[in-house]
Amino acid sequence: MFPQIRMRRLRYGKLKNMVRENAVNVGDLIYPFFVDETAAEKSEVASMPGVMRWPLSLAVEAAREAYDLGIPAVLIFGIPKTKDEKGTSAYGDDDVAQAAIRRIKAEFGDDLIVITDLCLCEYTDHGHCGIVDFETRDVVNDQTLPVLGKIAVSHAKAGADIVAPSGMMDGMIEAIRLALDENGFEKTPIMSYSSKYASVFYGPFRDAADSGFCFGDRSEYQMDPANGDEAIRETELDVLEGADILMVKPGMPYLDIVYRIKQEFKMPLAVYQVSGEYAMIKAAAEKGWLDEEKCFLEACVSMKRAGADMIITYYAKELAKILAAKDQKKVLANVPKSKR
Ligand code: PBG
Helix, strand or coil: CCCCCCHHHHCCHHHHHHCCCCCCCHHHEEEEEEEECCCCCCEEECCEEEEEEEEHHHHHHHHHHHHHCCCCEEEEEEECCCCECCCHHHCCCCCHHHHHHHHHHHHHHHHCEEEEEECCCCCECCCCCCCEECCCCEECHHHHHHHHHHHHHHHHHHCCCEEEECCCCCCHHHHHHHHHHHCCCCCCCEECCCEEECCHHHHHHHHHHCCCCCCCCCCCCCECCCCCHHHHHHHHHHHHHCCCEEEEECCHHHHHHHHHHHHHHCCCEEEEECHHHHHHHHHHHHCCCCCHHHHHHHHHHHHHHHCCCEEEECCHHHHHHHHHHHHHHHHHHCCCHHHC
8 A cells, every 4th residue: 555556656758658558559440431422522521520421433532541541441331312211222233332342342452341331221211220111100120131131242242341230120130141141241241230329429420321310210229328238138149140240339428338248248349439429529629628639549549448449430540640640759769869
């Protein structure tokens, strides 16, 4: 006890860096972006300053910006030119997501991991994540499963390296695994949005992806923010159905879930710092109330501390730049003063 033990002894100079337990690395980052089939030019999302919707013609450029910074993976969201009740523009060979995947894979091959968001909400005119029965106003779980299988196969055919189902339908991982395997894609991993909460923090995303819903909300399929134990059951099912990588979404308000899922399953785990988390930091920074860089760095290192292996963040490019600059500084700091 004090005065023998003084925690401050290790908080000085170079030693502080040597005893640091966690770090965000560029290799942990996944850069999400939106490809808009009707856009002719890139345009900024109003509620997410700095985040663009990219036209198909610039999809490769969007990916290149991440690739050039050393980011290993991108997550693609398609915004189709047509939407209908059944989301038929989600699985055509030449639909927006498939076209974007094809172009990006043609350019980067195995040097960039292409992950695809696999859901119906961007492709249905009602904005729900599944097939809707309008009489009962229900998102019909089991009718949605074969459609998700079809989308998965279309993404894999176009060259997607990983599919990431985000619709929170029961049984979706098994349905997608079977569909992929039947079509020769048994090597394509599934990154499941395994504990995805019905969160208000997705608000700005719905501007970005035009995926607001016309009735109800998503609380009948996404998880109740009040529940923690339920995340374990949700995730366990996905694991048993064949999920290869797990995910917790949103990030910062759910770090207890990140911790529990990592401890319980010891599987690769991604955390999604969602649109609302990004927008909050941006807005506070624009007002001069928070230091933006320090804020997203701290948020992301906290995700790593909680147990995340990978971080999906709209700040991926900014993070990569800062981390590169820090590395540069570290290299210099380790050159003895006399030799600098
Ligand atoms: C699609 C999907 C959503 C997000 C990722 N995939 C929207 C939703 O579930 O309503 C949200 C991402 C974000 O807020 O950044 N189902």
